[in-house]
Each structure stands twice: as structure tokens, then as C-alpha cells.
Amino acid sequence: MSRLPDFPVEGGCACGSLRYRLNAPPIAVYTCHCTDCQSLTGSAFSMAMPVFRKDFEITRGEPGSWPRKATSGTVIPQRFCPQCGARIFTEPPGGPHSLTIRPGTLDDTSWLHPVSAFWVKSAQSWVRFADDVLQYETQPTDFTPVMKAWKAWIEG
Ligand SMILES: [Zn+2]
Numbered sequence: 001m002s003r004l005p006d007f008p009v010e011g012g013c014a015c016g017s018l019r020y021r022l023n024a025p026p027i028a029v030y031t032c033h034c035t036d037c038q039s040l041t042g043s044a045f046s047m048a049m050p051v052f053r054k055d056f057e058i059t060r061g062e063p064g065s066w067p068r069k070a071t072s073g074t075v076i077p078q079r080f081c082p083q084c085g086a087r088i089f090t091e092p093p094g095g096p097h098s099l100t101i102r103p104g105t106l107d108d109t110s111w112l113h114p115v116s117a118f119w120v121k122s123a124q125s126w127v128r129f130a131d132d133v134l135q136y137e138t139q140p141t142d143f144t145p146v147m148k149a150w151k152a153w154i155e156g
């Protein structure tokens, strides 16, 4: 695990009133280029870092929540800082993980390395992917290859 920092690591919103701690390594780090992520971030893509709920704790503040309906119809609660509006995490129902952090909110982002890219078909035309990035036209139905790619990366 030489490519990972020592845990716990901490992060928070842009104004500092919402803070969190992650006590163990994430399950994966990937980017999503779907049009929802583009409008949610006001940018080209979002970064996502699924973690186990038990490893995550809010240490300051109380996140707000709004229910975003995905194209699939699934409702995914979006949790954000009520003061500055920064989106901190989402709570996808089911799946191999129960909580997805927006890892740009970490205090130290130097170790983040997306191993996969979702919704490549709607990626902005200037975006380039490294050869070792697992690319999906939309999103994987099976998350296992993404977790394996992450494990391979962190073990170097
Ligand atoms: Zn804030």
C-alpha cells in the first residue's frame, strides 16, 4: 500500500463548516463523464471515491441533502455543505459500497489516481485518457474490474 497515505485522512467543504474523516482506504477512485456530473460540478467530469460507510464520519457540521434522480430512475441522495453548497458525498443505494465521496474535497489530493472512466461517450472532446485507465462507454454493470484495477494500482 505504498501508494496510499496513512489513514485516517480528512477533508471538508470549501467554507470549512463541514468536515469529515476517512478511517480506511477507499474501494476505488474513478472519474465520471456523464452529463449529470458535468452539470452537477459545472465542469468536465466528477471524481468519485466509493468507501465503506463504517469507515466514514462527519466531524464538524451537518450535511444538507437533496434527492437526485439518475437516468436509471434510481434516487441518489446528494449530501452537501448548507453554507457553501460544496457537494461532499452521495449515498447510492445498494452496490458494493454505501457511500461515494467527492475526493476533490480531501485536504490532500496528491495520492488520488482514477483507475477508471465512466460515461466516456459523453466526455468532452479535449479529455484524454491514460492507456491504463479502464474505460466504459456508459457505466459498468459489474464493479469488480474497477476494484481490481484500484487494488493493482495501490499495490504498485
Ligand atoms: Zn461549506
Ligand SMILES: [Zn+2]
Residues within 6 Å of the ligand: 032, 033, 034, 035, 036, 037, 038, 046, 119
Ligand atoms: Zn456521472
